[in-house]
Amino acid sequence: MNKINKTICFYFQVHQPYRLSKCNVFEIGSKENYFIGPQNYENQEVFEKVANKCYIPANKVILDLLKKHPEFKVSYSFSGVFLDQCLLFGDIGKEVLDSFKAIIDTGQAEILSETYYHSLAWIYSKDEFAKQIEWHKKLIYKIFHKKPQVFRNTELIYNNEIAEFIREMGFKGIVAEGWDYYLQWRNQNFLYKPKKVELHPEDRKIAKNYRVRKTLPKDFSLLLKNYKLSDDIAFRFSNKSWTEWPMGADKFASWANNAEGETINLFMDYETFGEHQWADTGIFEFLKHLPEECLKNGIGFKTPSETIKAYKTVGELDVPHLMSWADMERDLSAWCSNDLQKNALERIFSLENKLKSTLNKLNKEDRDVVMDIWRKLQTSDHFYYMCTKYWNDGDVHAYFSPYESPYDAFITYMNTLSDFEHKLENKYQLTSV
């Protein structure tokens, strides 16, 4: 075996939203079961489909690889709403969850921290953001008996301030997009330190209140996604008009070998394996051979925590504005740029104060139900479905929605929210103070 001269850090995002059932204006006041999902996209059916195409077969491949190559390492970020669905959907949910547990139990896989509801809470409420991280932490401990040390935000939304907040919460590191606009001449295959910024005193207080550990780690590192190599797998793998098609594990390993730096961070949706790239594209074969081919080239594997431990940061990265891992723009336009999205986001987060100030009127059971609904309505996917930009481009690959149009998504969302507000007033007698 060759001497290890660099490592790959895999992080797979595992998420399923609670898509909203169709809701028309006449149902307001009497709508039940918001979260079954629209016709033909019932959440349970989508879950089962993705489980059979991706989670179960992909987990089998990963588990075999971890057993075969003790050097192989991976990491996952599970949204809380995904794990909830595993617990909700009977045998298939259990099968999926057990297969993830088996992977985690090898000790070669790390779990990352994120917001329980895969939400955009950071933008609207720091308190809600921190709370959802805490909830997620508890859920991960309950299911996997692990305590995440590295944070990833919804859709890799990131800036200096988020990094500082997360550092203040006690995490060792954070992951973000390795976008050239901010990197400029610098190389994404190294660890960086986020540029230090002063948090608002109120925000610092919140972060401290929700510390995940007693003492802050000495160092805090930023792991940047190598988007070229990540996208070669996640987006280009099956594209026959791509000049590099077909891409075998050997070819990919040689590219990784040629890349300068210490750590190649490959971040992608886990659904890449079997769902975005179907089994017949050969994606599983590719995955099966990848560790072996990499090791042949002297490329090892590390989890995010191991990466942070192994390498020193080489400099400071300044990201003053919010960036994400989405689209050419790497901005937040997919979730909060058009009027529909702004209107819907403003309305869901405007409920925060009302809920928090009146919640103590409720018994614990009702309180949990109400807060769970409010938070499920924060999941970023709802706003993504209202996005008009890809839809107008007719780019079916970039645009996926269970609704006929962004307008339908918006109407369903607003009617559901109206029903929720109606119930707060009538069923729960929560009137604004």
Place this chain on the structure above:
Amino acid sequence: MQILMFGWEFPPMNSGGLGVACQGIVEGLSHHGHEIFLVLPKVSESMHACKPDNLNLLAAHKSGGHIECMEIPSSLYSPYCTIESYTKWIEECIGEEPENMYGKNLFEEIHRYASRGAMYAGKVPHDIIHTHDWLTAEAGIQAKKISDKPMVMHVHATEFDRSGDNVNQQVYDMERRGMEHADRIIAVSEFTKKMLIKHYGIKEWKIDVVHNAVKPNFSTYHKTHHLNKTDKIVLFLGRMTLQKGPDYFLKMAKRVLEVMTKVKFIMAGDGDMTEQMIHMANDLGIERNVLFAGFLKGDEVAQAYSHADLYVMPSVSEPFGIAPLEAIQNGTPVLISKQAGVNEIIKNALRADFWDIDDMANKVIAALQYDSLTNTLKDHGKRELEQISWQKQAKHIENVYKRITGK
């Protein structure tokens, strides 16, 4: 190329979308340098006013001859509605000397138009014969006999759209005869193309789809009207016939008013169902919120669109439907029946099945309640509309010509 075209109506003397589409097509074609000889039942001074140089307007009865063609049986039928409203339209639109233009009996007139108009095939130079719908199909068939040039039949609507299940056999026969004689058929939508294949047995390879467009709009109406300012306005604008679904509009209105009270529903247009609709509004108990505006002409149309907060086209069957494009042009968002060809080119619209009253009402209410929704629809709709023009569509028609002439 030189085109001998047979049209039935032409602005400002038109009763519906056929004349508007015909104008768009000839202007688009002339933009690309084609010379068009357009034969009409009647040519008026006002038509000459702003026509392009390479468009020649010819009156059918002035061809100086006539050809013996298939005898068309007399019937009390009109393409638009009932014979009464057809006659009324003739009187309104044409006034004097009706005997020279559109006859009192439509079938008789179509026959006369065909036998005389076709004679131009021996008089004007042309590479192509282009006809519109069943009304001028016979003229095209006769012209083809004279000049032996290839014929294109442009289908804007079929008898199935107009009459639902009560198809008039004579009209159907004339449509089908035209399609069979045509060398190629242009359908205004995929929706219509499917209909031609299904109901007329036309081979798929014979049909090209060319969607309609709208002319650039220069109207500058603002959202001002004389109704109570706090009232929202939902507009129906179209012929009041079965095809356009005015009854579904009223049922929707009833449902909307259960949730919102400050809404006025304006029904503009005339047709054989007008009276029935007035009664229906009464029976539903919503007559205070429904206003009947009658048939709108010229500028009034643009004005009506711009006054409305939402335009609804609940058509039962709509081969294309230019109206939503005109509404968007006037800055008004639209809700379109899913059974309309225009859906193929406009994405930024609300959509509902015409029969799904609750869904339609649900979307109307959302549009009236959320400015974010109407603003987004307006902005994106307008941007989308800018991509569509008669010049572009004329290029597609030109390609159809090229395929059959081999030029």
